[in-house]
Amino acid sequence: MSKPAYHHGDLRTALLDAGEALLAERGLEGFTLRELARRVGVSNAAPAHHFPDVAALLTELAANGFERLTQAMATAAAPCADPVARLVAIGRAYVATAIARPAIFRLMFHSKRVHLASPRLLAASAEAYGALRGALAALPAATPRAYADTALAWCVVHGFAVLCIEGGLQHDPAFGAPEDWSTPLEAVLQRMVRGLGAG
Amino acid sequence: MSKPAYHHGDLRTALLDAGEALLAERGLEGFTLRELARRVGVSNAAPAHHFPDVAALLTELAANGFERLTQAMATAAAPCADPVARLVAIGRAYVATAIARPAIFRLMFHSKRVHLASPRLLAASAEAYGALRGALAALPAATPRAYADTALAWCVVHGFAVLCIEGGLQHDPAFGAPEDWSTPLEAVLQRMVRGLGAG
DNA sequence: CTTGTCATCTTGTCATCGTCAAGATCAGGA
DNA sequence: TCCTGATCTTGACGATGACAAGATGACAAG
Numbered sequence: 536m537s538k539p540a541y542h543h544g545d546l547r548t549a550l551l552d553a554g555e556a557l558l559a560e561r562g563l564e565g566f567t568l569r570e571l572a573r574r575v576g577v578s579n580a581a582p583a584h585h586f587p588d589v590a591a592l593l594t595e596l597a598a599n600g601f602e603r604l605t606q607a608m609a610t611a612a613a614p615c616a617d618p619v620a621r622l623v624a625i626g627r628a629y630v631a632t633a634i635a636r637p638a639i640f641r642l643m644f645h646s647k648r649v650h651l652a653s654p655r656l657l658a659a660s661a662e663a664y665g666a667l668r669g670a671l672a673a674l675p676a677a678t679p680r681a682y683a684d685t686a687l688a689w690c691v692v693h694g695f696a697v698l699c700i701e702g703g704l705q706h707d708p709a710f711g712a713p714e715d716w717s718t719p720l721e722a723v724l725q726r727m728v729r730g731l732g733a734g
Numbered sequence: 735m736s737k738p739a740y741h742h743g744d745l746r747t748a749l750l751d752a753g754e755a756l757l758a759e760r761g762l763e764g765f766t767l768r769e770l771a772r773r774v775g776v777s778n779a780a781p782a783h784h785f786p787d788v789a790a791l792l793t794e795l796a797a798n799g800f801e802r803l804t805q806a807m808a809t810a811a812a813p814c815a816d817p818v819a820r821l822v823a824i825g826r827a828y829v830a831t832a833i834a835r836p837a838i839f840r841l842m843f844h845s846k847r848v849h850l851a852s853p854r855l856l857a858a859s860a861e862a863y864g865a866l867r868g869a870l871a872a873l874p875a876a877t878p879r880a881y882a883d884t885a886l887a888w889c890v891v892h893g894f895a896v897l898c899i900e901g902g903l904q905h906d907p908a909f910g911a912p913e914d915w916s917t918p919l920e921a922v923l924q925r926m927v928r929g930l931g932a933g
Numbered sequence: 934c935t936t937g938t939c940a941t942c943t944t945g946t947c948a949t950c951g952t953c954a955a956g957a958t959c960a961g962g963a
Numbered sequence: 964t965c966c967t968g969a970t971c972t973t974g975a976c977g978a979t980g981a982c983a984a985g986a987t988g989a990c991a992a993g
Contacts, residue, residue: 542959542970564846568951578972580952585970589951644900645844647763651901664905683925686906686918687890693902694893695885701843702850703892706863707885719885726882730929741941741988768979777943779982784941788980 547585549575554596558638563646566593566638593642594649594656600639601659607632608666618673619732623724625670626692630720633696640700644693667692674731684731691727695720746784748774753795757837762845765792765837792841793848793855799838800858806831807865817872818931822923824869825891829919832895839899843892866891873930883930890926894919 611628810827
């Protein structure tokens with residue numbers, strides 16, 4: 536139980552859990568394999584038997600992040616009957632997920648510290664994109680939504696999330712403290728659906 | 735001339751120039767102070783006399799990037815008389831700048847390897863935001879453009895640039911090869927101004 | 934021309950990092 | 964009971980950022 540067994544038991548998931556915490560605490564640049572091993576109470580070479588690289592571990596965390604993003608969007612959209620409300624809810628969930636775990640969001644999109652060719656990572660990110668795309672396709676329109684609509688919404692939501700995390704919006708005097716992102720997000724999303732509706 | 739003088743002469747700018755090249759070649763994660771010193775033909779401790787940190791050097795590069803971005807947007811907008819065309823031109827310049835130097839763009843927005851509190855960096859980024867904001871304010875509208883419009887355009891352009899650089903758009907089957915970003919960008923920008931006009 | 938000052942650059946060192954090789958430990962089936 | 968293989972530790976290597984101490988030389992004062 537509490538005795539430090541030579542065999543950890545479930546080191547792999549312990550590394551992933553602690554890795555997520557470490558990522559949240561130190562950020563991506565402060566993430567260190569040795570520190571992670573230290574926290575789990577294991578030698579620095581132990582993770583090598585479960586992940587060939589640091590990149591492999593981070594790839595796993597990124598894939599988990601994409602899966603969580605997909606799920607968050609799905610549960611946010613579920614109770615909304617109106618397609619427009621559904622799209623807005625998805626956008627909210629997207630940004631909320633990014634802000635809840637900025638380091639993991641950065642890891643998912645802006646990092647060269649992951650194995651980009653990993654099938655798991657590719658599948659997870661494709662699924663997340665599919666969720667947003669699906670919400671767009673359900674919008675009421677005479678013609679099927681064009682590429683521009685999907686890409687526009689994707690860019691708006693992702694751009695807001697990124698700028699919010701990185702503090703890029705703080706130059707705008709109308710944008711208050713970084714922690715109350717909800718109000719500006721609502722304004723942007725409403726403005727977006729208004730514009731999309733007028734296409 | 736070609737003899738390795740003990741005193742370099744203008745090591746500071748040489749470091750900045752080589753640093754930009756190294757950043758373009760190896761990316762942000764592959765950037766190393768020692769490798770930079772090696773390329774300039776100088777010992778590894780030499781940069782310390784011109785930049786207290788690696789972060790200080792990268793901060794300078796990021797500030798230069800913001801200034802170049804501002805200038806690119808200005809020159810792109812100059813020949814456009816129509817405010818809408820002006821906004822589109824600015825968006826194009828923004829994305830083009832990001833794609834021309836992805837590593838520096840990442841450095842500007844997504845990096846914790848810079849000194850965020852640097853006055854030079856803050857001023858440069860504020861100026862870049864001001865350029866985009868100015869183009870929005872000039873749009874023809876009865877009422878002054880609200881916050882949502884500015885933020886929306888900012889998010890669209892920035893989101894497109896980021897997704898383009900990081901390969902996030904490649905999941906969209908309508909988005910072809912990563913190198914021909916011009917066509918999709920045009921579609922998104924046209925869709926954006928159409929939506930904004932309908933506000 | 935000489936001298937001295939001080940910025941500039943080098944050398945050497947330290948802690949830390951990711952990764953590898955070799956050995957120790959233990960679980961579970963033959 | 965034993966032994967095979969997975970799991971973990973120890974120790975090491977090269978590389979990195981930062982620091983201390985010494986070498987070099989540009990430049991102004993005398």
